[in-house]
Amino acid sequence: MSRKSDEVTLMKGNEAIAHAAVRCGCDGYFGYPITPQSEILETLMEIEPWKTTGMVVLQAESEVASINMVYGAAGCGKKSMTTSSSPGVSLMQEGISYMAGAELPGVIVNVMRGGPGLGTIQPSQADYFQATKGGGHGDYRMPVLAPASVQEMADFTVLAFDLAFKYLTPAMILADGIIGQMMEKVVLPPFTPRRSEEEIRRECPWATLGKTQDRNPNYISSLELRSEEMEKINLRLQKRYREIEKNEVRYEEIQCEDADFIFVAFGTMARVCQKAVEIAREEGLKVGLIRPITLFPYPYNRIAELSEKVKGFISVEMSAGQMVEDVRLAVSGKVPVEFYGRMGGIVPSPEEVLNALKTKLL
């Protein structure tokens, strides 16, 4: 709190999320400890924001409780969030679906670890399907941001709240154990005060903050038993997802201009593939990298454009191959799309992924 906003500090990705949450005027954090993201809750307990901004920080009794506390706070128009790792995020899926159905904004951070089940505490990216295709029930999507640096852990905390309130939807930050645990330089976002009750009433007229004389009661529910009405809600949600697809696609390209072969990777694997690109270029191989920053909405169009001029793609993931399905959808058979991945908490090295590219595409 005492830090100037432009000061460069060194911290873990998890710590950056905690600091960014306080700084962007978050009203409430509800979470339950789980490796590899427990530093988020620990850092908040150290910062003690309830003494400064008034932000509530609560260790809930479970992940199910956490997400439902977020639901409740969001219903009052509050900026609220929870964080967990894979098994905990699985427990939250019902609540996320309810938030999507009730059109409530909130931020969920998943610092992924290896699964299935309790799996391992080491990094993984195997929750891609769960995050991007609707891990809970029903026809819903949510913006999913994939940070690849500690700086992006801080920046995307702010961005996720912006998207959540802009589109009245839960938004997810899908990180992995490496990004959570590693320390890098970071410039924290500037300090924005929490919104006053009046500001929330103005910005969130749907919020259940107590009925005033001049309006009817606000109801927040994901239940609608009349089919025609329920379909209308679905159509409204779908329209919003199309808007998100139109407006919010984000990606980064590295040396794709003249590339013959392109890595597709997000989060930690994008960093590893970037190093593989450096090694490949030293060897005279024209290799590039496209890093989807939003996993929903996915940069299908850009990958489709690139597929007109390259000889092949390889999707590199810490999973058995999940995002590769979206790459194949985008490329639509024009050029080969290969996959390389490791599981169980193993992080492939730059040499390893470059060898995979050479073996499968050259």
Add this chain to the structure above:
Amino acid sequence: MTEEIIISGFGGQGVLSMGKILAYSGLVQGQEVSWMPSYGPEQRGGTANVTVILSNQRISSPVLNTYDTAIVLNQPSLDKFEPLVKPGGTLIFDGNGLHRLPVRTDINLYQINATEYAYANNSSKTINMIILGGLLKIRPIVEIENVLKGLKKTLPPRHHHLLPLNEQAIHTGMDLIMPYAV
């Protein structure tokens, strides 16, 4: 300039904090830095390691498979990381408890008996600073004054009275480190 370093040893030897001090020193010196720990069960008593990268450019992968410099403080670490030092790179080892010594002839080998020295002088908690001093003698990648500033940032204020002791340990390490010939 990019220096890719792995530091590995038993949990409790100060491996992660040595890496942290190095990373903070780089930060003070205006470099790009990354610090990536093994955060698994290792930190609860087994082997722990940390990858530290200092660079003048944006750092791509925080996870590496080969290293410019390896600092190994026990046998499993030596066995694992000796083969991963780049040819022409540097390996620093503490001789304490090793039953198999390094064998490579295409890298620069240095021995520093920091553990033995620290226990003989009743200051086991300075082992990592002694080794850091040894590293900086042969690879002066950061200025000593920046290390001291970095150290001050990583130590909570209640431990700041230990700063002179740590500075002394750095100088001890500079004297203790010696080339090792296979």
